[in-house]
Structures are given as C-alpha cells and as structure tokens.
Amino acid sequence: xxxxxxxxxxxxSDFEEDLVLHYYGDGSExxxxxxxxxxxxxxxxxxxxxxxxxxxxRMAKPNDLPQSFWDSYYRETLEKLAALEERKFWWRNxxxxxxxxxxxxxxxxxxxxxxxxxxxxxxxxxxxxxxxxENIPQEILVDTNQLEFFKSMDMLEALSKLETLEGTKSExxxxxx
Amino acid sequence: MxxxxxxxLRDEEVVALCQQGRSEVFEILVRKYMEKAFRIAFDFxxxxxxxxxxSQEAFLRAFSRIKQFDGRSSFYTWFYRLVVNLxxxxxxxxxxxxxxxxxxxxxxxxxxxxxxxGSSLPDExxxxxxxxxxxxxxxxxxPNKQRTAFLLRNHQGLSIPDIAKVMKxxxxxxxxxxxxxxxxxxxxxxxxx
Numbered sequence: 001x002x003x004x005x006x007x008x009x010x011x012x013s014d015f016e017e018d019l020v021l022h023y024y025g026d027g028s029e030x031x032x033x034x035x036x037x038x039x040x041x042x043x044x045x046x047x048x049x050x051x052x053x054x055x056x057x058r059m060a061k062p063n064d065l066p067q068s069f070w071d072s073y074y075r076e077t078l079e080k081l082a083a084l085e086e087r088k089f090w091w092r093n094x095x096x097x098x099x100x101x102x103x104x105x106x107x108x109x110x111x112x113x114x115x116x117x118x119x120x121x122x123x124x125x126x127x128x129x130x131x132x133x134e135n136i137p138q139e140i141l142v143d144t145n146q147l148e149f150f151k152s153m154d155m156l157e158a159l160s161k162l163e164t165l166e167g168t169k170s171e172x173x174x175x176x177x
Numbered sequence: 178m179x180x181x182x183x184x185x186l187r188d189e190e191v192v193a194l195c196q197q198g199r200s201e202v203f204e205i206l207v208r209k210y211m212e213k214a215f216r217i218a219f220d221f222x223x224x225x226x227x228x229x230x231x232s233q234e235a236f237l238r239a240f241s242r243i244k245q246f247d248g249r250s251s252f253y254t255w256f257y258r259l260v261v262n263l264x265x266x267x268x269x270x271x272x273x274x275x276x277x278x279x280x281x282x283x284x285x286x287x288x289x290x291x292x293x294x295g296s297s298l299p300d301e302x303x304x305x306x307x308x309x310x311x312x313x314x315x316x317x318x319x320p321n322k323q324r325t326a327f328l329l330r331n332h333q334g335l336s337i338p339d340i341a342k343v344m345k346x347x348x349x350x351x352x353x354x355x356x357x358x359x360x361x362x363x364x365x366x367x368x369x370x
Contacts, residue, residue, distance in 0.1 A: 020352075051367070059331060074211060077211065078207065
C-alpha cells in the first residue's frame with residue numbers, strides 16, 4: 001500500500017468512496033464489514049475517516065434562530081398561502097353576492113330585453129350577403145367583352161355553315177335541271 | 178377535527194385531505210417542514226431573507242400543485258425536489274452575488290460563530306469562523322449537483338435513495354457526487370483538522 005508523502009493523508013483509492021458512505025452509515029452490511037476489516041490494517045484510511053468525523057459535523061451545525069423568527073415565518077407563510085387561495089378563487093368572490101334565485105331572474109331579464117330589441121328593430125336588420133363571385137380570383141372570372149367576342153364568333157360560324165348549305169342546295173338544283 | 182388529531186396525521190393523509198379540498202390542513206406540512214426547507218435554502222443562498230423567500234415559495238408551489246402529487250414518492254421527497262429546484266434556479270441566476278457575499282464575509286470577518294461545544298474562546302472562534310467561510314467557498318465553487326448531494330446528505334440527513342429521488346438520478350451517481358464533494362472539502366479544510 002502506497003503511503004502518501006504530502007501533508008494530506010489520502011485514503012486508498014478503492015476505499016475512499018466507501019469511507020464517505022461508512023461515515024454517513026450508508027452502504028450495505030457487506031460493504032460496512034469490508035470497510036471495517038480494511039480499517040483495522042490501514043492507517044491512512046483511518047486518518048481519512050477521522051478527518052471526516054472532525055470536519056463534517058462542524059459544517060452541518062445550523063445557525064440558531066430565535067423562536068420569534070419561526071413564529072413570524074409560519075405566520076407569513078400562511079398569509080401568503082391565504083393570498084394565493086384568494087387569487088385562485090377570485091371568481092367565487094365575484095359571484096358571491098348573487099343568490100341562487102338571481103341567476104334565473106337575470107336570464108329571464110336578458111331574454112326579455114332581446115325580444116324587445118328584435119320587435120323594435122324589425123326591418124332594420126341588414127343582412128348583406130356577399131355576392132358569390134366576390135371572393136373568386138380575377139384570373140378565373142370571364143371578361144364581358146370576351147363573352148361578346150365568343151358570341152359573335154359563334155354567329156359567324158353559323159352564317160358560314162348556312163352559306164355552305166345554301167351553296168350545296170343550289171348546286172344540286174342546277175344538276176337536276 | 179381537533180388540532181391534536183391533525184398533528185398526528187401522516188403526510189399522505191394530509192395531502193389526501195388537501196386534494197379533497199381541505200386546504201386548511203396544509204399548515205401541518207408548513208409547520209413540519211418549514212425549518213428544513215429554510216435551512217436547505219439558506220445553505221444555497223447564505224442570506225436569511227432570500228432563504229425565507231425561496232422556502233416560502235416552495236410551500237406555495239407545493240400548495241398549488243398538490244393535486245398533481247400522485248403519491249409515487251413520499252411527500253417530503255417531492256417537496257424537497259421543489260425546494261432544491263428553486264435553490265438551483267436561484268444559484269444559476271445569482272451565482273455572482275452569492276460569491277461576492279461570501280467574499281465580503283471573509284473580508285469583514287465579523288460573523289459570530291459558535292463552536293459545537295459552546296465554548297467562545299476568541300482564537301477558537303476565529304478559527305472556526307475561518308473554517309466555515311472556507312467550507313462555504315469550497316461548496317460554492319463545486320458543481321451544482323455535487324453541492325446538492327452533499328447538502329442533502331450532510332446538512333439535511335436525507336438517505337442516499339431519497340437524494341437520488343430528489344435529484345432524479347441513480348444512487349450510484351449520488352455516491353459519486355457525495356464522495357467528490359467530501360474529498361474537495363477535506364482537501365480545502367485540512368489545515369483546520
């Protein structure tokens with residue numbers, strides 16, 4: 001076993017973690033027995049554990065606070081909790097003044113007001129429906145001039161067909177004579 | 178329910194009552210855990226007012242989220258996690274401030290420190306004060322996880338399985354954190370042994 005030469009006695013690397021747990025009383029029984037057996041024969045590990053026993057309890061010692069501090073702490077915490085509860089259920093306070101009979105009464109009143117409003121404003125309601133083509137993109141819409149153009153083209157085509165028909169008839173007539 | 182009966186209730190029973198709408202019984206949990214919550218917050222902040230605010234905030238959060246508590250862990254593990262998370266958020270936000278506060282304490286050297294045996298010899302008092310400041314500084318310089326594991330074990334007395342639950346990690350990892358923290362503290366405090 002290597003004995004360190006510096007001022008700080010180091011424990012065996014295999015045991016250091018177990019020694020910390022041993023100090024706190026943690027670890028399984030088998031681990032504790034193993035550490036105990038090792039401590040019997042290893043001075044640096046005993047020194048390490050001794051250091052922990054001297055240092056660590058000193059660190060955990062809390063600053064003593066007077067009872068008045070805790071009383072005030074407790075009171076303040078309860079006040080904060082009450083304020084939180086208040087905020088959480090603010091709507092209860094909002095509706096608190098309303099009695100059970102007030103809700104149907106208010107509902108009836110609201111319906112009556114609506115009915116009166118409908119009677120007196122009869123004929124003034126202007127439900128302006130949008131034209132169906134209002135939202136159709138411009139590219140899809142057919143221009144009126146284009147429609148006129150197509151109509152005239154149809155007419156010309158019909159005329160030329162008539163002329164062709166007439167011409168065929170006259171040719172047949174001449175051939176008969 | 179009379180006060181004596183209330184005080185006898187187990188945490189799980191108090192939580193169940195709160196979940197049923199009996200929010201007034203939450204004060205039992207405040208009374209039971211206020212000192213522990215304050216002390217862990219103080220270990221992180223080194224400031225009484227900040228520790229008070231943080232630990233009270235933890236109670237408010239626990240109260241607001243009590244319906245989300247599903248009983249898979251004990252109440253105090255769940256509550257400790259709230260406190261620790263608040264403290265870690267605080268240290269991330271105010272790391273520099275805490276460091277400066279400790280520096281100032283070291284310069285002033287005015288903090289009265291009582292020894293474990295109650296003696297008050299000036300030299301011993303000064304040495305104990307210096308050791309405490311050195312330990313605080315070492316803790317402050319540690320990674321958050323190592324510090325948390327150490328504070329929960331050494332100052333709060335939580336078991337390793339409970340610390341693992343609070344920190345949402347494995348017991349093996351907690352052992353490693355604890356070992357590293359203790360080794361660092363011993364290294365920095367060797368002259369005070």
